Amino acid sequence: xxxxxxxxxxxxxxxxxxxxxxxxxxxxxxxxxxxxxxxxxxxxxxxxxxxxxxxxxxxxxxxxxxxxxxxxxxxxxxxxxxxxxxxxxxxxxxxxxxxxxxxxxxxxxxxxxxxxxxxxxxxxxxxxxxxxxxxxxxxxxxxxxxxxxxxxxxxxxxxxxxxxxxxxxxxx
Numbered sequence: 587x588x589x590x591x592x593x594x595x596x597x598x599x600x601x602x603x604x605x606x607x608x609x610x611x612x613x614x615x616x617x618x619x620x621x622x623x624x625x626x627x628x629x630x631x632x633x634x635x636x637x638x639x640x641x642x643x644x645x646x647x648x649x650x651x652x653x654x655x656x657x658x659x660x661x662x663x664x665x666x667x668x669x670x671x672x673x674x675x676x677x678x679x680x681x682x683x684x685x686x687x688x689x690x691x692x693x694x695x696x697x698x699x700x701x702x703x704x705x706x707x708x709x710x711x712x713x714x715x716x717x718x719x720x721x722x723x724x725x726x727x728x729x730x731x732x733x734x735x736x737x738x739x740x741x742x743x744x745x746x747x748x749x750x751x752x753x754x755x756x757x758x
Contacts, residue, residue, distance in 0.1 A: 589631065592638060595652045599634040600641060600676050600684035607681075611689035611711070615704055625696060630688075633695070637687040641680060644719045649732050653680060656731025677729040679718055687715035 590598050601608055608630075642651040655674040675681075690711030697704075721727045 589627075592635060592652075593631075594635060594639070597652060597655070598676075600638050600653070600680050601634055601688045602681060602685070604630050604634075607685050608689050608692075611685060612693060615693065615707055625692070629696070630692070633688050633692045634684075637684050637691065640687065641684060641719060644723060645729075646735075648723065648725070648735060649729060650735060653677070653729070653732055677731065679722060679727050680729065683715040683718040683722075686711045686718075690715065 590603050592599055638652070642653070645651055645653070653676055655676055657672045658675055659672055690708050693704075693708045694712070718727075722729060
């Protein structure tokens with residue numbers, strides 16, 4: 587449906603494609619297919635951009651933003667046998683937070699006349715996304731493939747420097 591490239595950064599949105607990533611979350615709330623068809627592409631892009639800038643604002647104290655996509659090896663087997671290829675992706679926690687944030691903010695803004703159960707579910711989407719972002723900021727979750735800010739120095743006093751957990755060894 588809409589473009590998946592951010593006008594601000596020139597990179598893909600953290601939430602990804604509307605049809606495959608966000609629309610199923612919105613449909614899970616049973617708003618009605620007629621109401622979902624009334625959402626235009628410009629509105630979706632506006633909320634995707636807003637969610638990306640919100641995520642960047644929350645994570646800029648620890649990571650270089652905008653976050654970079656990193657390469658992972660995708661193992662796929664087809665009829666011709668084993669073939670693998672590299673794909674570029676954002677960390678899974680950021681993608682999940684962005685999807686729930688876009689879906690929740692879109693539903694909250696566009697469908698304000700929903701019943702109380704649906705409003706509670708929409709708020710749970712937003713709260714879940716913010717919980718993920720707070721766990722990343724508290725460094726209980728380390729983002730794979732991302733660069734920590736360069737101003738985090740080895741010469742800082744321990745009380746000032748954020749605690750970074752060591753990464754487990756990678757297996758190839």
